[in-house]
Amino acid sequence: MRTFGNIIGNQEIVNSNSAYFTTTNPKDNKPIDNRFYEATLDDLILATQLAQKALYPYSKSKKKSAFLELIANKLEINRDQLISSYCLESGLPENRAHSELNRTIYQLKSFSELIKQENWEITHSSPADELRSPTRKPELIKKRLPIGVVAVFGASNFPFAYSTVGGDTASAFAAGCPVIVKCHPFHAETSTLVARLIIDSMKELDLPEGTFSHLLSSDYVIGEALVNNPIVSAVGFTGSIKGGLALQQIAQNRSVPIPVFAEMGSQNPVFIFESTFKNDNTESLGKKLIASITQNSGQFCTKPGIIFIPNTPHGIDLVNALKKSLHEQEIEAMLHKNIWNNFQQLTSLINEQPGVKQIVSIKDSTFENQGRAVLTEMDFETYISNNVFHQEVFGPHSFIIRYDSENQLNQFITITDGQLTISIFSDNPEHSLDDVFLFECQLKAGRIIYNGVPTGVEVDPAMQHGGPFPSSSDSRFTAVGTDSIERFTRRVTFQK
Amino acid sequence: MRTFGNIIGNQEIVNSNSAYFTTTNPKDNKPIDNRFYEATLDDLILATQLAQKALYPYSKSKKKSAFLELIANKLEINRDQLISSYCLESGLPENRAHSELNRTIYQLKSFSELIKQENWEITHSSPADELRSPTRKPELIKKRLPIGVVAVFGASNFPFAYSTVGGDTASAFAAGCPVIVKCHPFHAETSTLVARLIIDSMKELDLPEGTFSHLLSSDYVIGEALVNNPIVSAVGFTGSIKGGLALQQIAQNRSVPIPVFAEMGSQNPVFIFESTFKNDNTESLGKKLIASITQNSGQFCTKPGIIFIPNTPHGIDLVNALKKSLHEQEIEAMLHKNIWNNFQQLTSLINEQPGVKQIVSIKDSTFENQGRAVLTEMDFETYISNNVFHQEVFGPHSFIIRYDSENQLNQFITITDGQLTISIFSDNPEHSLDDVFLFECQLKAGRIIYNGVPTGVEVDPAMQHGGPFPSSSDSRFTAVGTDSIERFTRRVTFQK
Numbered sequence: 001m002r003t004f005g006n007i008i009g010n011q012e013i014v015n016s017n018s019a020y021f022t023t024t025n026p027k028d029n030k031p032i033d034n035r036f037y038e039a040t041l042d043d044l045i046l047a048t049q050l051a052q053k054a055l056y057p058y059s060k061s062k063k064k065s066a067f068l069e070l071i072a073n074k075l076e077i078n079r080d081q082l083i084s085s086y087c088l089e090s091g092l093p094e095n096r097a098h099s100e101l102n103r104t105i106y107q108l109k110s111f112s113e114l115i116k117q118e119n120w121e122i123t124h125s126s127p128a129d130e131l132r133s134p135t136r137k138p139e140l141i142k143k144r145l146p147i148g149v150v151a152v153f154g155a156s157n158f159p160f161a162y163s164t165v166g167g168d169t170a171s172a173f174a175a176g177c178p179v180i181v182k183c184h185p186f187h188a189e190t191s192t193l194v195a196r197l198i199i200d201s202m203k204e205l206d207l208p209e210g211t212f213s214h215l216l217s218s219d220y221v222i223g224e225a226l227v228n229n230p231i232v233s234a235v236g237f238t239g240s241i242k243g244g245l246a247l248q249q250i251a252q253n254r255s256v257p258i259p260v261f262a263e264m265g266s267q268n269p270v271f272i273f274e275s276t277f278k279n280d281n282t283e284s285l286g287k288k289l290i291a292s293i294t295q296n297s298g299q300f301c302t303k304p305g306i307i308f309i310p311n312t313p314h315g316i317d318l319v320n321a322l323k324k325s326l327h328e329q330e331i332e333a334m335l336h337k338n339i340w341n342n343f344q345q346l347t348s349l350i351n352e353q354p355g356v357k358q359i360v361s362i363k364d365s366t367f368e369n370q371g372r373a374v375l376t377e378m379d380f381e382t383y384i385s386n387n388v389f390h391q392e393v394f395g396p397h398s399f400i401i402r403y404d405s406e407n408q409l410n411q412f413i414t415i416t417d418g419q420l421t422i423s424i425f426s427d428n429p430e431h432s433l434d435d436v437f438l439f440e441c442q443l444k445a446g447r448i449i450y451n452g453v454p455t456g457v458e459v460d461p462a463m464q465h466g467g468p469f470p471s472s473s474d475s476r477f478t479a480v481g482t483d484s485i486e487r488f489t490r491r492v493t494f495q496k
Numbered sequence: 497m498r499t500f501g502n503i504i505g506n507q508e509i510v511n512s513n514s515a516y517f518t519t520t521n522p523k524d525n526k527p528i529d530n531r532f533y534e535a536t537l538d539d540l541i542l543a544t545q546l547a548q549k550a551l552y553p554y555s556k557s558k559k560k561s562a563f564l565e566l567i568a569n570k571l572e573i574n575r576d577q578l579i580s581s582y583c584l585e586s587g588l589p590e591n592r593a594h595s596e597l598n599r600t601i602y603q604l605k606s607f608s609e610l611i612k613q614e615n616w617e618i619t620h621s622s623p624a625d626e627l628r629s630p631t632r633k634p635e636l637i638k639k640r641l642p643i644g645v646v647a648v649f650g651a652s653n654f655p656f657a658y659s660t661v662g663g664d665t666a667s668a669f670a671a672g673c674p675v676i677v678k679c680h681p682f683h684a685e686t687s688t689l690v691a692r693l694i695i696d697s698m699k700e701l702d703l704p705e706g707t708f709s710h711l712l713s714s715d716y717v718i719g720e721a722l723v724n725n726p727i728v729s730a731v732g733f734t735g736s737i738k739g740g741l742a743l744q745q746i747a748q749n750r751s752v753p754i755p756v757f758a759e760m761g762s763q764n765p766v767f768i769f770e771s772t773f774k775n776d777n778t779e780s781l782g783k784k785l786i787a788s789i790t791q792n793s794g795q796f797c798t799k800p801g802i803i804f805i806p807n808t809p810h811g812i813d814l815v816n817a818l819k820k821s822l823h824e825q826e827i828e829a830m831l832h833k834n835i836w837n838n839f840q841q842l843t844s845l846i847n848e849q850p851g852v853k854q855i856v857s858i859k860d861s862t863f864e865n866q867g868r869a870v871l872t873e874m875d876f877e878t879y880i881s882n883n884v885f886h887q888e889v890f891g892p893h894s895f896i897i898r899y900d901s902e903n904q905l906n907q908f909i910t911i912t913d914g915q916l917t918i919s920i921f922s923d924n925p926e927h928s929l930d931d932v933f934l935f936e937c938q939l940k941a942g943r944i945i946y947n948g949v950p951t952g953v954e955v956d957p958a959m960q961h962g963g964p965f966p967s968s969s970d971s972r973f974t975a976v977g978t979d980s981i982e983r984f985t986r987r988v989t990f991q992k
Binding site: 055056059060123124125126135137138140141142145147148248252256257259418435436439440442443445446447448449450451452456458460461462463464468469470473474475476478483486487489490491492493494495496 | 551552555556619620621622631633634636637638641643644744748752753755914931932935936938939941942943944945946947948952954956957958959960964965966969970971972974979982983985986987988989990991992
């Protein structure tokens with residue numbers, strides 16, 4: 001049996017009098033032979049105090065870029081151990097684990113490069129004008145500064161790229177902010193292994209203790225206390241709408257409110273226009289969509305959760321192609337039995353609604369939490385009139401909506417909630433489609449994809465991952481790409 | 497008697513059955529002979545519906561830059577009438593009125609220039625890589641888009657520059673957002689005159705009706721309903737902490753929360769270090785500080801409200817110079833008798849506290865709402881132990897704190913609230929002062945001024961006007977300078 005403690009101030013403390021939790025293998029739902037000792041409120045207070053002390057020396061340190069690089073290197077060196085823990089705890093396949101680790105390493109390196117640029121922190125400077133009348137114009141230099149101590153919540157579906165040293169932590173470190181991670185309890189071992197590498201990197205570079213702490217917690221108490229702690233100045237969260245809103249509420253009710261960047265939920269509508277059939281073979285389009293719906297059991301915030309298909313001969317061909325492709329797809333285990341249960345319950349509830357037809361993948365289950373892939377087919381009126389359908393179904397599910405006229409798409413776009421993405425399949429979509437419709441799409445989403453699926457979010461400065469509420473808490477920021485550093489910086493002008 | 501109506505959809509509607517309010521002349525507290533008909537909730541709903549309709553055509557219009565320019569020209573052409581109304585309603589002197597109007601015109605022109613730049617709305621673009629393995633890299637173009645319909649609250653102390661077509665409205669228009677202004681009831685005529693010029697400009701350029709509406713309201717009902725209206729997507733506010741927090745609360749409790757940029761209150765600490773006396777003659781420094789405290793009756797969010805002076809012979813000279821200069825200062829009428837009453841009450845309350853000595857200007861009053869200028873002198877321990885002193889006193893008042901050691905300044909900076917500005921007077925402040933102290937100052941303020949007073953905010957892209965809570969609601973944004981457009985834009989990525 002292995003034991004894992006909270007990591008606070010460069011020390012991993014195993015307090016064997018504390019309560020502990022274990023992780024489970026999603027493929028057989030059996031507990032893994034490990035113990036994670038729950039953080040106490042005293043642990044949390046110590047972590048925040050050390051983080052506060054670290055803020056000045058860490059933010060001024062010249063080694064921040066080297067720190068990010070060193071963590072990236074240590075992830076690479078420890079790849080085998082990390083991948084094996086990741087796969088055991090998440091049930092995700094090895095190829096996904098590798099590509100997510102590569103992405104995490106790339107993220108760290110791109111932030112390292114960003115802050116290596118000379119004067120990256122200066123956003124504007126304006127020289128003095130001694131001769132201006134009636135008064136001298138002062139010199140003004142505007143700089144990015146760290147917002148303060150950042151709390152990061154690990155995400156169940158991205159144990160590497162949006163957890164311990166994922167995009168939130170990497171951008172906060174780059175901004176000069178100490179970070180306290182509340183680990184996701186589904187992958188506490190993977191999280192601790194990564195946390196240890198961060199601490200090793202801090203020690204090697206002699207960075208101040210408290211620059212990073214890692215708290216083990218399987219319930220809400222520690223997370224809520226973290227957001228409520230006066231030393232914490234900003235929060236990064238990826239997860240459910242319910243979880244994001246709860247943290248947002250706490251953050252707003254503090255005597256000093258703080259920003260929470262919560263990346264929450266999205267249906268990621270896909271609009272298939274008749275004109276796309278000029279270019280796309282229905283079979284290949286069907287395969288592409290099903291792969292995007294079912295890949296890694298559909299456990300992506302950008303999974304296409306609702307597909308509008310015209311009620312035409314080509315449209316019907318596409319629906320048939322989707323069904324065929326669905327049955328050919330290998331479906332993986334879901335991340336945790338709770339997630340699997342939620343998926344089963346929600347798809348059953350959807351199936352009980354009038355006017356729907358469910359198509360369920362027929363491949364045999366090998367594992368316990370194996371989400372059957374499900375398509376729920378209905379006509380537009382059925383969809384629009386029933387709120388049960390107007391929510392994200394986390395997992396390998398998509399609504400297939402047969403529409404009769406483009407007016408119905410207009411109707412949908414004006415009433416739908418904010419979305420991370422909207423995908424449009426059409427011949428020459430920018431020019432052949434109604435301008436007002438395209439504009440409404442832009443009002444409702446953070447990313448518009450022409451003739452492509454929404455999964456596979458590029459890590460790029462030109463990426464926007466964050467859409468109108470409730471897909472994220474503030475659509476003016478992104479969670480992916482180097483611009484995500486702006487969540488954790490503020491500007492200060494120096495006037496002389 | 498002149499009558500003024502709400503301006504909704506290019507129409508000024510005088511509904512003489514409605515309730516009305518009047519403005520008063522702050523110099524004699526007599527009502528001005530005018531009637532402003534209160535907006536009803538129906539007016540508000542109509543204004544929001546028209547704004548929603550205007551969003552698409554206005555945001556796509558190629559005439560936005562010309563629109564800002566045309567408003568600026570109309571302000572110039574109507575200068576005499578505007579100045580006369582401004583001075584009558586605000587009690588502010590003519591030279592201030594002119595400089596504020598100049599500033600407003602400059603703001604409009606700088607946003608016009610900003611959006612004239614080709615592709616100003618593109619923040620990043622990243623080309624496709626067809627050959628990338630294992631998958632093609634798509635083209636990504638990230639653009640700024642308008643956040644939606646913006647509600648702007650007029651500010652009592654800036655009838656031009658932070659009201660009807662001030663910085664908030666100009667930046668929202670530049671971003672492509674329709675604007676609904678809730679006028680400040682203290683200067684409803686000035687506000688309506690400006691609003692009419694905006695409508696004239698819209699008509700001349702054939703911009704969609706609903707791009708701008710102007711609501712007259714003397715109470716909270718219309719303002720609250722505006723922030724609660726589902727069509728409104730963002731709010732700009734300049735005013736008290738109480739007012740800003742109330743709007744923030746409403747905005748957060750909506751089913752779709754929206755961002756409020758509230759620029760609220762600040763004490764704007766000034767630190768005088770002994771070394772400054774090497775360069776500064778105490779008399780000229782005293783004059784400079786008193787001018788900054790008393791100019792336009794100290795009714796600036798950046799008025800220096802607390803000055804730390806060393807308890808040394810030079811420091812005592814400076815305190816004496818401040819007193820002398822105070823008595824020489826002409827003090828103007830305050831904006832409104834409510835503001836004047838608040839000032840009198842708060843300075844009296846402060847005077848009742850143990851350990852303080854108040855110095856009051858001795859110039860005779862000419863007008864009714866003439867704020868006496870007041871300095872409240874005390875030692876550091878008295879200041880730090882009494883919460884009554886830890887708040888902004890809006891008007892010509894400053895706390896003069898005699899300190900015995902720089903440790904006391906460290907103690908202050910770690911406990912003080914967020915500030916718009918901090919000013920540091922010292923010989924070579926960047927290099928001679930303690931680094932940790934300077935860092936703490938940066939954590940607490942949006943702008944650090946070396947050897948200068950905080951009033952006179954430059955309109956410049958390198959300006960940051962917005963500090964940590966409660967000086968503003970989100971220190972990641974500025975209310976002054978072209979960067980303020982980011983409050984009302986979101987980014988959308990187009991992927992091909």
